[in-house]
Amino acid sequence: MNSRFISAALATAMVVMGASASAEIKPADVVWEDEIAIPASLTGVPGDPAEGMKVLTSRSLGNCVACHENSAMPDVPFQGNVGPTFDGVGARWSEAELRGIVANAKNTFPGSVMPVFYNDDPADYIRPGNAYTAKAYDPETFSTLLTAQQIEDVVAYLTTLTEY
Amino acid sequence: MKTLTLSKLLASAAMCAVALSGAATAQPHPDAELIIEGELQLKVRSEPAAHMDGAVPEIYSGWLFRADETRALQMDDFENPAMLGVEDGEAMWNTAEGAAGQSCADCHGDAAESMKGVRAAMPKVNADGVLWSTEDYINNCRTERMEADALKWNSGPLNNMVAYISVQSRGMPVAVQIDGEAEPYWERGKEMYYTRYGQLELSCASCHEENYGMNIRADHLSQGQINGFPTYRLKQAKLISTHNRFRGCIRDTRAESFPMGSDEFRALELYVASRGLGLDVEGVAVRN
Numbered sequence: 247m248n249s250r251f252i253s254a255a256l257a258t259a260m261v262v263m264g265a266s267a268s269a270e271i272k273p274a275d276v277v278w279e280d281e282i283a284i285p286a287s288l289t290g291v292p293g294d295p296a297e298g299m300k301v302l303t304s305r306s307l308g309n310c311v312a313c314h315e316n317s318a319m320p321d322v323p324f325q326g327n328v329g330p331t332f333d334g335v336g337a338r339w340s341e342a343e344l345r346g347i348v349a350n351a352k353n354t355f356p357g358s359v360m361p362v363f364y365n366d367d368p369a370d371y372i373r374p375g376n377a378y379t380a381k382a383y384d385p386e387t388f389s390t391l392l393t394a395q396q397i398e399d400v401v402a403y404l405t406t407l408t409e410y
Numbered sequence: 411m412k413t414l415t416l417s418k419l420l421a422s423a424a425m426c427a428v429a430l431s432g433a434a435t436a437q438p439h440p441d442a443e444l445i446i447e448g449e450l451q452l453k454v455r456s457e458p459a460a461h462m463d464g465a466v467p468e469i470y471s472g473w474l475f476r477a478d479e480t481r482a483l484q485m486d487d488f489e490n491p492a493m494l495g496v497e498d499g500e501a502m503w504n505t506a507e508g509a510a511g512q513s514c515a516d517c518h519g520d521a522a523e524s525m526k527g528v529r530a531a532m533p534k535v536n537a538d539g540v541l542w543s544t545e546d547y548i549n550n551c552r553t554e555r556m557e558a559d560a561l562k563w564n565s566g567p568l569n570n571m572v573a574y575i576s577v578q579s580r581g582m583p584v585a586v587q588i589d590g591e592a593e594p595y596w597e598r599g600k601e602m603y604y605t606r607y608g609q610l611e612l613s614c615a616s617c618h619e620e621n622y623g624m625n626i627r628a629d630h631l632s633q634g635q636i637n638g639f640p641t642y643r644l645k646q647a648k649l650i651s652t653h654n655r656f657r658g659c660i661r662d663t664r665a666e667s668f669p670m671g672s673d674e675f676r677a678l679e680l681y682v683a684s685r686g687l688g689l690d691v692e693g694v695a696v697r698n
Binding site for chain 1: 608625628665
């Protein structure tokens with residue numbers, strides 16, 4: 247092993263460290279376990295359950311309650327029932343599995359109607375639009391439905407739902 | 411790991427079943443009957459047409475999914491806000507417009523006779539082999555015979571005229587042709603119905619075939635039938651066309667929608683109409 251190789255290896259290691267400390271994991275770089283779970287945090291910053299509640303209920307964010315009921319939020323009106331209830335979801339699934347489901351539920355549930363919240367590649371969609379304008383997407387602004395941190399926040403909240 | 415995952419999947423399937431049974435109250439109304447003015451009974455439930463191939467056990471009018479008050483509005487022509495559009499359409503029918511100085515009535519006479527059954531068979535392939543919606547037939551008469559301007563898709567005047575023509579078929583069974591010349595259009599429409607558009611990757615079937623009876627946020631999902639169009643939509647406080655509804659539903663999948671009056675929407679209109687074979691034309695319905 248010559249010194250040139252060692253310094254190259256060190257440089258690579260430093261780049262990797264730098265990346266994990268500052269930048270979040272992009273959708274294409276997510277590392278899956280058993281094809282359904284994401285063990286590593288997408289941001290390295292612990293999720294905030296209170297923020298997760300906002301993402302869950304806000305129409306402009308996750309709007310998860312459009313399809314899921316959650317009896318831990320009795321004050322939130324118009325909870326849908328297209329998907330299973332969130333009650334006990336934190337007991338049924340591990341944190342890594344919940345991260346996987348929220349990022350891309352179609353890995354766990356093939357063909358699911360649940361949207362993929364962490365994919366920013368317009369080529370994966372048929373006629374992707376510019377949000378809810380009915381117009382074609384803008385390559386400059388097309389993004390994931392939720393940010394990496396919003397996914398961490400939602401997962402942090404879901405893990406608290408251990409009661410049936 | 412694999413078996414563990416399987417057991418969790420089963421657990422979540424059980425939760426789905428709970429959600430399904432819990433939603434029993436949100437299913438289509440079990441026994442309401444749509445009787446207009448205490449006289450004309452419209453068929454709101456039926457066996458699916460053979461082409462549906464078991465996709466759903468029974469077909470239902472969107473009327474059965476609406477609240478008591480909304481359903482009541484449609485049973486009384488004086489309460490039904492869509493009837494104002496029908497009246498405007500009737501006035502237009504009898505008014506000469508355009509350079510030729512003619513009205514619809516000058517050629518077609520009494521709409522109650524000449525337009526009976528027309529809406530039930532729409533959209534329909536024209537003499538040139540092209541699939542046309544009711545709107546296209548109206549605009550063709552305007553530009554070719556009356557020498558008037560074509561009306562804009564989903565505009566008030568065009569929706570009112572479609573409404574007036576639709577009422578002449580009220581209570582007649584949906585009767586669209588899906589074979590012969592219509593078949594390629596129908597196939598195209600069917601393909602669209604099952605295409606998962608937009609960033610949310612949802613097809614018409616995702617909501618209206620797999621999940622009718624369920625709630626998506628405040629909305630109680632129906633089978634997305636179009637036998638009641640044009641429909642007075644309380645939320646928009648006006649009559650809307652089939653293509654306006656399609657545009658909105660596709661927009662809601664975060665997709666680039668198709669334009670109203672596009673060939674794509676004509677084909678989709680034919681296919682969706684054919685899913686309602688067995689129901690009666692309700693034109694003009696009230697929905698929220």
